[in-house]
Structure formats: structure tokens, C-alpha cells
Amino acid sequence: MNFSQLQERVRTELLRRINRGTLSVSLLARQTGVGQPHLSNFLHGRRQLSLTTLDKLLRAQQLAITDLLPAARRGSGVLLSEQIGEVGQIPLVSHSVALFEPYIRATSVHRILEFPAETLRALRTRCTPTRRQWERFVAVRLTADDIVGMEPLLLPEAIVVLDRHYNSFTPYRGAGSTMPHLYGVRSGQRLLIRYVDFLASRLFLRAHQPALHAEILEPVGEETPNDLLAGRVALIVNEP
Numbered sequence: 001m002n003f004s005q006l007q008e009r010v011r012t013e014l015l016r017r018i019n020r021g022t023l024s025v026s027l028l029a030r031q032t033g034v035g036q037p038h039l040s041n042f043l044h045g046r047r048q049l050s051l052t053t054l055d056k057l058l059r060a061q062q063l064a065i066t067d068l069l070p071a072a073r074r075g076s077g078v079l080l081s082e083q084i085g086e087v088g089q090i091p092l093v094s095h096s097v098a099l100f101e102p103y104i105r106a107t108s109v110h111r112i113l114e115f116p117a118e119t120l121r122a123l124r125t126r127c128t129p130t131r132r133q134w135e136r137f138v139a140v141r142l143t144a145d146d147i148v149g150m151e152p153l154l155l156p157e158a159i160v161v162l163d164r165h166y167n168s169f170t171p172y173r174g175a176g177s178t179m180p181h182l183y184g185v186r187s188g189q190r191l192l193i194r195y196v197d198f199l200a201s202r203l204f205l206r207a208h209q210p211a212l213h214a215e216i217l218e219p220v221g222e223e224t225p226n227d228l229l230a231g232r233v234a235l236i237v238n239e240p
Contacts, residue, residue, distance in 0.1 A: 007048050009068040010057060012102045012133055015043060017061070020100050020189070031060035068103065088117040090161055092139045095191035098162060098184065099230050102134040113139050113159065115235065123234055126168035128226050136165045137234070140184070140191065149207030150193060155238040160184065160193060162231035169198040169225070172232060180206075184230035187217060191230060203228055 017023035025043065029036045034053055041047045049057070058064070091109040093101070101108060120137065139161045147154040154160070162184045166172065173179055180195040185205060194205035194215070203217040203225055219225050 003051075004048070006065070006068065007042075007054065008133060009103070010054060010063070011043060011045065012130070013063065013068065014057070014061070016100045016102060018043075020096075023061070028057070028060065032056040067105065087114045088120040088137070089114055090120075090137045090139050092141065092159065095140055096189065098138045098140050098164075099186050099189075099191055104135050104138065110141075113161075115161070120234075123163055123166075124172065125163070125165040126170055126172075127165045128167060128224070131164060131167050131226075134164050136163060138162050138164065138231075142193065146191075146193070149209050149212045151208065153208045154193060154236065157239055159237040159239065160233055161235035161237075163234040164231035166232035166234075167226045167229035169196070169229075182233040184233060185217065186228050186230055187215070193233060196229070198225060201225060 014023065014028070018025070025036050025039050028034075028039055032039075032053070034056065038047075038053075042049055089112045091104050092111045092113055093104060093108050094110070097104065097108045125136075139159050142154060142156070142158045142160060144156040147156060147158065167183075169181075171179075171181060181197070183194065183196045185192045185194055185196060185203065187205075192205060192215075194207065197204040197206070201218065205215040205217060206212075217228055219228060
């Protein structure tokens with residue numbers, strides 16, 4: 001990892017903390033003694049920081065270089081295990097990690113799930129430049145409360161694999177496809193699995209059961225509508 005890559009990972013981590021509400025630019029300025037305009041320019045990618053300033057940020061936020069390193073994965077988040085053949089290994093994580101953590105730390109992994117690597121490689125990507133820096137695949141488990149309105153597509157304790165490199169509203173199967181678009185969506189601090197339509201800068205979230213009303217989401221502040229998409233649902237495993 002070179003110095004520019006390190007700065008990008010620090011920027012992404014700080015923005016993640018700001019989005020979660022655990023950090024603000026004013027608080028970071030007080031912690032480091034660095035001016036808010038300077039920090040704001042860095043966070044918006046308009047300038048880089050000196051090594052001294054970067055060190056201040058790391059110390060203030062108790063970040064070590066190892067915290068910014070992704071797990072040892074090859075090929076967009078797919079691990080290939082040579083011992084058991086070509087198998088894609090995907091971390092099962094909490095909903096908050098799936099929504100906010102660009103790089104999956106070992107301490108955040110509940111377990112590793114294995115899927116055919118060839119299936120994962122065949123999936124197409126379409127994402128914003130910032131999201132391209134994130135580790136690609138994560139899996140989450142859904143409780144009975146999480147799947148309300150999505151039965152029988154999703155069952156209690158279902159595991160959903162999210163492709164975080166697909167946060168585009170462009171239909172995955174092409175413009176002529178009538179297949180609904182199923183995504184993981186960030187609603188406040190919650191992860192929702194819903195069909196998503198995009199209209200007039202708003203997200204319309206629909207459940208699997210048509211009797212339920214659609215929920216409308218709008219981006220806040222400098223967010224874009226794409227930021228609200230955690231990723232496309234790539235795989236569903238309804239465990240018995």
C-alpha cells in the first residue's frame with residue numbers, strides 16, 4: 001500500500017465514522033488541531049495531507065495501519081482456497097459492518113461462508129468510484145423481524161450475499177428486463193432488503209408482498225442516492 005492508497009483508506013474510514021454519527025469534522029478538528037476547512041478539503045478529495053497531519057488523524061482516532069488493511073483476499077473479495085479447490089470465501093458480518101465498513105477486519109467476521117468461485121466471478125459490477133475501494137462481497141443473516149413483507153422469498157435466518165460493487169440503479173439484466181431489482185438498502189442505521197426503483201432522486205422500496213405500501217428514501221446532505229444502496233443481492237440462502 002503506497003502513501004496515496006493509505007490516505008484514501010483513512011479518508012474512507014473517517015467518512016464512514018461521520019456517516020454513522022460517531023464523528024464530525026468539528027470534533028476531528030478539536031482532536032487534532034487541524035482547521036475544519038483543511039479537513040473538509042481532505043474528506044472531499046480536494047487535497048492530500050502531509051505525513052505529520054495524517055499521523056495526527058490516526059492518533060486522534062486510535063487507528064493503526066493494520067486497521068486499514070483488508071483481509072488477505074484475491075480478486076475483488078473472493079478468496080480461492082487451493083486446499084479444497086476453487087471456492088469463494090465470503091465473510092458473514094453484522095448489518096452495520098455490511099453498511100459502513102469498507103474493509104472487513106478479522107474481528108468483524110462471524111464466520112466464513114463458501115460458494116463456488118466461478119459463480120462469483122461471473123457477476124458483473126457497476127459502482128461509483130468511491131465504492132470501488134470497498135471489499136466487494138459480504139454476507140448477512142436476517143432475523144424474523146428483518147424479513148417482514150419479504151416472505152416467502154426470504155425466510156427467518158436467511159443468509160443474503162451482497163455485492164457491494166453494484167450500487168447502480170441500472171438494471172442488472174439490461175433495460176428491457178422486467179425482473180425486479182433486489183438490493184440491500186441503508187435506511188438510517190438499518191439494513192433493509194427490498195426491491196428498489198429510482199425516480200426523481202428518490203428511492204422507492206417495495207416489499208415482496210404487494211399489499212404493503214412502498215417506502216420512500218431520499219439522500220441527506222451530500223449523500224447521493226447510490227450511497228443508500230449497500231449492494232445488489234447476489235445470492236440468497238434460506239437455511240432450513
